[in-house]
Amino acid sequence: xxxxxxxxxxxxxxxxxxxxxxxxxxxxxxxxxxxxxxxxxxxxxxxxxxxxxxxxxxxxxxxxxxxxxxxxxxxxxxxxxxxxxxxxxxxxxxxxxxxxxxxxxxxxxxxx
Amino acid sequence: xxxxxxxxxxxxxxxxxxxxxxxxxxxxxxxxxxxxxxxxxxxxxxxxxxxxxxxxxxxxxxxxxxxxxxxxxxxxxxxxxxxxxxxxxxxxxxxxxxxxxxxxxxxxxxxxxxxxx
Numbered sequence: 701x702x703x704x705x706x707x708x709x710x711x712x713x714x715x716x717x718x719x720x721x722x723x724x725x726x727x728x729x730x731x732x733x734x735x736x737x738x739x740x741x742x743x744x745x746x747x748x749x750x751x752x753x754x755x756x757x758x759x760x761x762x763x764x765x766x767x768x769x770x771x772x773x774x775x776x777x778x779x780x781x782x783x784x785x786x787x788x789x790x791x792x793x794x795x796x797x798x799x800x801x802x803x804x805x806x807x808x809x810x811x812x
Numbered sequence: 813x814x815x816x817x818x819x820x821x822x823x824x825x826x827x828x829x830x831x832x833x834x835x836x837x838x839x840x841x842x843x844x845x846x847x848x849x850x851x852x853x854x855x856x857x858x859x860x861x862x863x864x865x866x867x868x869x870x871x872x873x874x875x876x877x878x879x880x881x882x883x884x885x886x887x888x889x890x891x892x893x894x895x896x897x898x899x900x901x902x903x904x905x906x907x908x909x910x911x912x913x914x915x916x917x918x919x920x921x922x923x924x925x926x927x928x929x
Contacts, residue, residue: 744920748916
């Protein structure tokens with residue numbers, strides 16, 4: 701069963717604006733990861749945040765994790781048209797070969 | 813980062829035939845690969861975990877006799893959809909995890925679009 705639930709399911713913003721996407725999950729986790737998928741393509745790993753971390757940055761990306769609320773957010777600052785894609789959060793619980801459990805995804809459209 | 817390839821990128825087959833999809837890790841050895849299925853505008857559903865040299869572990873509800881997985885080497889896993897039906901039409905994606913302490917990142921292939929007519 702799917703673990704993560706992203707919110708909103710679809711987001712449309714103007715280029716230059718910030719995009720915030722939220723993810724909630726149900727069980728304990730080792731880490732939470734965000735992936736991006738362009739239409740009809742595979743997934744690209746964006747960022748990983750461990751359960752003992754609260755915030756992480758990578759370029760224009762900022763991820764937060766609140767384990768007490770079982771939620772995470774992905775912020776993309778100064779969005780670009782090229783950021784248009786689907787974004788998925790995925791959680792991992794268990795050992796090194798544990799599987800990723802994906803949320804339903806958020807479709808982000810950035811208007812030029 | 814590590815690269816995973818899939819072949820073919822898209823395939824059309826007739827109902828009742830079998831189709832094989834290959835997943836290769838190009839610049840690293842992957843003891844574990846994962847096979848996912850994705851329907852339009854939906855999330856990825858894990859089908860099975862492929863382990864080199866041993867039997868795959870299938871998720872609940874996935875027919876192991878229909879979706880045959882072979883992980884014969886550290887760089888190649890194959891998924892064979894046997895006796896394909898139109899409802900098997902989907903986007904199949906594989907991923908591989910680079911082994912190493914604390915390595916959690918999965919590298920995904922570009923996917924294979926299967927259409928069964």
